[in-house]
Amino acid sequence: xxxxxxxxxAAARKPLVLAAALLTWLPMPFASAADLLQVYxxxxxxxxxxxxxxxxxxxxxxxxxQARAGLLPQVAGTxxxxxxxxxxxxxxxxxxxxxxxxxxxxxxxxxxxxxRWETYKQGELAAxxxxxxxQQAQLDLITxxxxxxxxxxxxxxxxxxxxxxxxAIGEQLEQAKRxxxxxxxxxxxxxxxxxxxxxxxxxxxxxxxxxxxxxATLQQITGKPVDELMGLRPEAAIPGPMPADVNAWAAQAEQxxxxxxxxxxxxxxAQRETSKAKAGHLPSVDLVASYGYTNxxxxxxxxxxxxxxxNSGVVGVQLSIPLYAGGxxxxxxxxxxxxxxxxxxDLEFAxxxxxxxxxxxxxxxxxxxxxxxxxxAAERSAQSAVESNQLGYEVGVRINIxxxxxxxxxxSTRRDLAKARYDTIxxxxxxxxxxxxxxxxxVVRINTLLTEQAGAMYRLPEKARMGAAPARxxxxxxxxxxxxx
Numbered sequence: 489x490x491x492x493x494x495x496x497x498a499a500a501r502k503p504l505v506l507a508a509a510l511l512t513w514l515p516m517p518f519a520s521a522a523d524l525l526q527v528y529x530x531x532x533x534x535x536x537x538x539x540x541x542x543x544x545x546x547x548x549x550x551x552x553x554q555a556r557a558g559l560l561p562q563v564a565g566t567x568x569x570x571x572x573x574x575x576x577x578x579x580x581x582x583x584x585x586x587x588x589x590x591x592x593x594x595x596x597x598x599x600x601x602x603x604r605w606e607t608y609k610q611g612e613l614a615a616x617x618x619x620x621x622x623q624q625a626q627l628d629l630i631t632x633x634x635x636x637x638x639x640x641x642x643x644x645x646x647x648x649x650x651x652x653x654x655x656a657i658g659e660q661l662e663q664a665k666r667x668x669x670x671x672x673x674x675x676x677x678x679x680x681x682x683x684x685x686x687x688x689x690x691x692x693x694x695x696x697x698x699x700x701x702x703x704a705t706l707q708q709i710t711g712k713p714v715d716e717l718m719g720l721r722p723e724a725a726i727p728g729p730m731p732a733d734v735n736a737w738a739a740q741a742e743q744x745x746x747x748x749x750x751x752x753x754x755x756x757x758a759q760r761e762t763s764k765a766k767a768g769h770l771p772s773v774d775l776v777a778s779y780g781y782t783n784x785x786x787x788x789x790x791x792x793x794x795x796x797x798x799n800s801g802v803v804g805v806q807l808s809i810p811l812y813a814g815g816x817x818x819x820x821x822x823x824x825x826x827x828x829x830x831x832x833x834d835l836e837f838a839x840x841x842x843x844x845x846x847x848x849x850x851x852x853x854x855x856x857x858x859x860x861x862x863x864x865a866a867e868r869s870a871q872s873a874v875e876s877n878q879l880g881y882e883v884g885v886r887i888n889i890x891x892x893x894x895x896x897x898x899x900s901t902r903r904d905l906a907k908a909r910y911d912t913i914x915x916x917x918x919x920x921x922x923x924x925x926x927x928x929x930x931v932v933r934i935n936t937l938l939t940e941q942a943g944a945m946y947r948l949p950e951k952a953r954m955g956a957a958p959a960r961x962x963x964x965x966x967x968x969x970x971x972x973x
Contacts (some may be wrong), residue, residue, distance in 0.1 A: 521716040524637050525935045527706070528928070531633040534711025541625030548618030555611025558604035560597075567591040572786070586786030597775040599805070606764035610757050617753035624746040627921045630931060634917055636706040638910040640717055643699035645906045650695045653899045654688035657892060661685050664888045677888035684892050724937040726912050728857055729919055734850045737919060738843040744924040745842035751835040758831035762824040768817035771809045778802045842922055849919040856912030863905040870898035913937075 532538065572586040598604060661681035668678050703714045729737065742748060778801065785795040810817075877894040880886030913934060920926035 521718045522714070523718045523935050523938050524634060525931055527637050527710055527717070528630065528633050528931050530710035530712055531629055535629060535633075535709050537632075538625055538629045541622055545618050545622040548621070549615050551614040551618075552611040555608045555614075558598070558601070558607055562596045563593065564596075565591070565593050584786060586784060588782065588784040590780065590782045592778060592780030594776070594778040597777075598772070599775055600771070600773040602767035602770050603764045606760045606767065610760050610764075613753050613757045613760070617750055617757075620746050620749045620753065623924065624750070627746065627924065627926050630926055630928075631914070631917055631921055633706075633709055634931070634934070635914055636702065636709055637717060638914060639702040640699070640706050640714060641719055642907050642910055643695065643702045644717070644719070645903060647692065647695040647699050649899045649903050650688065650692040653895065654685065654692055656895050657681060657685045657688050660888060660892060660895075680889045681892060684896075718938040720906070720909055720913075720937055721939045724909075726857060726860065726909060726937070727916065727933070729850055729853050729916065734847055734854075737846045737850050737923065740923045741842040741846035742839045745838070745845075745922055746924050748835070748838045748842050749924075751831070751838035755828070755831040755835045758824065758828040762821065762828050765817065765820040765824045768810060768813065768820065771807060774806045774808075776802070776804050776806045846919065846922045849915050849922060852915030853912055853919055856908060856915055859908045860905065860912060863901060863908055866901045867898070867905055870894070870901045874898050 568588075568590050570586075570588040570590075572588070574584040574586070661678065661684075664677040664681045668675055706714045731737075780800050781798075782800070783795075783797045873894045874891075877886050877891045881888065881891050917926055917930060917934075920930060
């Protein structure tokens with residue numbers, strides 16, 4: 489909405505000009521500011537850890553056909569050519585030569601090999617465990633990308649707030665200097681404002697450095713440079729956990745947490761390893777079939793040649809019974825039993841850990857929502873405090889340091905409020921991750937809370953910026969009113 493300056497009273501015209509100048513100074517996001525969904529898609533395509541997990545999944549799935557191969561027929565072929573020379577010295581010296589060409593095919597079909605059956609079942613479990621591991625990588629990608637995204641937003645907020653606070657302190661410093669020159673304030677006000685201004689400059693530099701660090705972290709995940717990101721709407725309603733029952737979330741985490749699922753598969757694999765070790769005492773039965781061809785030619789005497797050519801085929805069943813292996817089988821059984829007990833303990837630990845994580849993240853969401861509500865009330869109070877202290881400074885009942893403290897409190901409260909919102913959203917995502925139900929739909933849902941309109945949280949309240957008509961101070965002279973932006 490436009491407002492002609494000519495229609496504004498002279499006393500209020502300057503505050504409007506300064507407020508507009510502050511809005512021009514505040515960094516605003518580019519028109520092409522990225523949102524959370526875009527960052528997640530970039531991470532899917534470019535994140536090195538996720539690419540590694542994808543390759544690991546493809547490799548793990550190959551364990552099933554490798555294990556199945558032990559139950560299928562094994563076919564081997566051989567071929568050979570030989571030339572033999574025999575040197576005889578009795579009754580007469582003579583040399584004889586024999587040539588032989590052979591080839592054969594052999595098929596072995598396991599009929600009973602319990603160790604290979606257990607290996608096959610382990611291959612199935614390993615493939616399923618690989619899927620769960622990749623699911624965990626997907627959950628980690630969502631949380632890592634989202635955390636990096638909100639870390640950048642928090643760093644942006646800190647930088648914007650530091651800049652806005654520095655701007656407000658600079659104006660307060662100028663006003664303190666003018667009041668000192670006209671004799672309505674002491675040099676203490678100017679010194680206090682100067683100290684705050686120098687500190688704000690240092691804080692702004694540190695905030696800029698922190699922003700560069702978290703942007704580099706996000707770029708490492710997405711593989712793309714990061715400029716501006718869409719911010720969270722100030723009025724956005726952060727969703728709470730549904731159902732609102734911490735025990736329900738903990739129970740679900742014990743069942744569906746990916747780490748619990750992976751530990752469960754590892755436990756089954758360890759149990760089958762024990763069964764496979766015990767199979768060392770069992771006989772093995774194979775169906776064996778072979779077919780061969782032999783062609784042999786040679787010289788029996790100086791005047792005669794001999795030769796033979798024939799095909800042969802064999803089909804049979806081969807039984808192998810282990811009798812004694814030096815105690816190796818018994819030792820292997822004891823080892824696998826101990827490893828299975830370890831895997832069972834790991835499974836129980838994973839369940840307890842998942843339940844504890846669910847309880848902690850649920851508490852983070854629940855307490856975060858309460859903290860957001862409390863900080864929103866604190867922000868309103870801090871706004872009122874800024875307005876009151878500025879007006880009190882006008883009439884001489886407040887000093888400059890009171891205004892600076894009120895403004896600093898307001899900016900600090902807004903920073904804490906924004907951080908509390910981000911942390912609450914992240915705890916909500918982690919809560920779903922502990923139960924394995926976090927998905928791209930949750931990213932889309934959170935993405936609707938973002939907006940390209942930024943800057944509202946970085947400005948001082950409207951009344952404080954507009955102020956009131958200058959009032960006379962305690963010395964009878966008019967106190968200068970400098971608007972806040």
